[in-house]
Ligand SMILES: Cc1cc2nc3c(=O)[nH]c(=O)nc-3n(C[C@H](O)[C@H](O)[C@H](O)COP(=O)(O)OP(=O)(O)OC[C@H]3O[C@@H](n4cnc5c(N)ncnc54)[C@H](O)[C@@H]3O)c2cc1C
């Protein structure tokens with residue numbers, strides 16, 4: 133349509149975004165990108181959400197991508213705008229999430245002069261993104277966008293950074309056309325797996341006595357949920373899912389043993405340790421999952437299906453590597469598999485699961501148990517609700533106690549474990565799914581890391597439901613201090629003042645105010661409805677009220693302060709050396 | 720066991736490709752023994768030769784990570800591959816204070832070239848396989864090496 137047209141950089145960028153199907157971007161303006169924001173002024177097909185911090189803009193783009201499978205886009209200025217995105221980019225990289233981050237840069241002539249608001253963005257992002265560009269010539273602009281979107285979402289997805297000097301944004305060229313194809317001689321992801329390897333894997337599966345599927349985030353990014361379901365149901369092979377794969381198959385599926393790992397379920401961890409064939413699909417043998425790697429799955433032949441050849445053999449010795457896309461490979465594997473009855477192993481591991489339910493102590497009058505809040509949430513939400521968490525104990529409670537139902541409906545920062553992710557990522561998820569209920573589950577610590585986004589929610593009618601589990605501690609760190617550091621609660625009390633008595637045992641009735649900060653007031657000051665449940669008995673009514681409210685809501689639940697996440701495998705132990713936590717409850 | 724590995728890569732000649740390669744290697748905690756990048760027959764494609772001392776498994780992992788870089792077209796570990804002709808170029812300044820004639824004899828024996836000769840030292844250059852270079856340097860070592868510059872190894876595939 134623009135053939136033969138004179139186009140400037142801003143127009144090229146906007147045209148490229150539209151051609152890539154983008155309709156929402158999260159951004160923050162500044163000097164060098166004013167020309168681009170000028171071109172966005174009055175633009176009706178591209179909605180720009182003005183976040184209150186660039187980190188939040190990138191997390192929002194990330195939440196958009198995770199919940200929709202599309203590429204999320206953030207747009208920021210040079211210098212501090214660019215550096216503020218780094219945590220967001222690294223978060224997306226560690227969880228393999230497709231986003232494109234566009235940053236302005238100082239003029240080409242000023243690059244390398246320590247000019248005002250100059251930072252080497254392509255250098256800063258290099259180790260934390262899948263690919264990065266500095267576009268110094270407008271001739272390359274269209275091609276770079278085409279490549280960036282292709283790279284972000286193909287193969288193993290990941291973030292791509294595009295840094296654009298301001299004179300490229302304002303320059304113009306004749307005869308511009310958005311390229312139709314990408315030409316990247318060094319980039320060709322493998323999709324279909326090697327047929328011989330697939331056949332070999334099928335044979336191993338037929339003869340294995342104690343097979344187990346270990347599935348992860350790759351199932352979600354591949355869209356392999358149905359393919360996986362068909363394989364496990366045909367063969368009656370039990371499966372576990374990492375934090376990143378939760379929801380890919382409903383968590384009440386009879387063959388599902390739960391999440392394995394540091395806070396994994398008993399049955400999942402014991403099955404990992406005792407299986408004779410471990411088939412990893414789109415999972416990367418992270419240390420949170422394997423525990424002491426030298427003692428991990430000692431009897432197992434390991435098969436690994438992954439689109440990234442560098443993941444195979446990285447942490448464990450792999451007997452049957454299959455490089456390619458999970459969905460393709462599971463579908464071809466399925467063709468080679470004969471139906472199997474549930475054998476003794478399958479029945480045994482399911483029995484382990486039944487014998488080791490998650491338990492916690494309930495008491496009505498006190499602040500609620502965090503587990504109870506999550507169970508109540510799980511009971512009250514819509515079937516297609518999207519749950520986004522922050523990082524900490526509440527994240528693990530949600531992973532464990534929430535009934536996961538659908539793919540892309542549990543969103544969490546697993547690899548980087550970024551506090552402050554929850555609220556902005558939920559905003560992105562809400563923008564991508566305007567009809568769905570989107571809930572951000574946060575701790576009182578992490579919530580304060582991007583609390584400024586309440587204003588963005590209110591003004592843009594981003595109707596997220598924010599559930600804050602307030603234990604007045606940096607709970608996850610406090611748990612480690614309680615268990616492994618002689619209860620030295622060093623700098624984890626969120627109510628600690630400079631003049632607290634030295635022997636203080638943490639938040640108590642003698643603290644000067646009842647709440648600090650008063651989240652309900654903070655919410656109200658930002659135009660967001662604030663509700664609070666002080667006791668377990670109030671949780672349900674607060675959630676119900678919050679869910680029917682048409683706008684964004686902050687639902688604060690005071691929770692038991694010194695609750696711990698169980699099961700837990702202490703760092704450095706084998707994953708069957710689990711502390712179940714029942715001792716505390718039975719006592 | 721840690722061993723010397725020579726990795727040969729074809730890369731697209733883009734701004735920052737060397738930074739990506741060296742950054743990746745240091746990011747993963749490895750040391751580069753030497754690295755050379757130079758244009759190939761196609762000006763858009765560069766050949767990079769990289770020498771690392773690491774275990775087989777780590778080299779394999781590094782190779783896979785390098786392959787993931789969008790600008791990297793091909794990565795081959797040529798260390799144990801006889802189908803490559805490997806050469807290195809060196810320039811060396813050697814003291815002539817000990818036994819000048821014996822030294823000059825050695826230099827010609829190895830078919831090295833004398834570039835300069837003066838009262839106290841000789842400057843020689845030499846091109847050879849890694850093994851020949853090592854032998855030569857061992858041989859002249861007792862005379863006193865005052866300065867040594869090496870190009871690093873590079874290779875061509877010999878089908
Ligand atoms: C406080 C805290 C505690 C944690 N505790 C646990 C725990 O107890 N248990 C747990 O499981 N995790 C836990 N985690 C998360 C953990 O750190 C890792 O993020 C997680 O285990 C990694 O999940 P994954 O293996 O599924 O890999 P992901 O990071 O999701 O990676 C996906 C893998 O799939 C591959 N892939 C991508 N696309 C495809 C495709 N199309 N086809 C095939 N393969 C593909 C990728 O190459 C990659 O190897 C915790 C995190 C935090 C913050």
Ligand SMILES: Cc1ncc(C[n+]2csc(CCOP(=O)(O)OP(=O)(O)O)c2C)c(N)n1
Nearest residue numbers: 524525526549551575576577578606607608
């Ligand atoms: C940005 C960042 N800083 C520090 C940490 C380390 N960290 C992990 S969990 C945690 C405590 C989280 O506390 P809170 O948000 O209150 O949640 P809770 O654990 O109490 O549920 C901390 C400090 C982190 N993951 N991210």
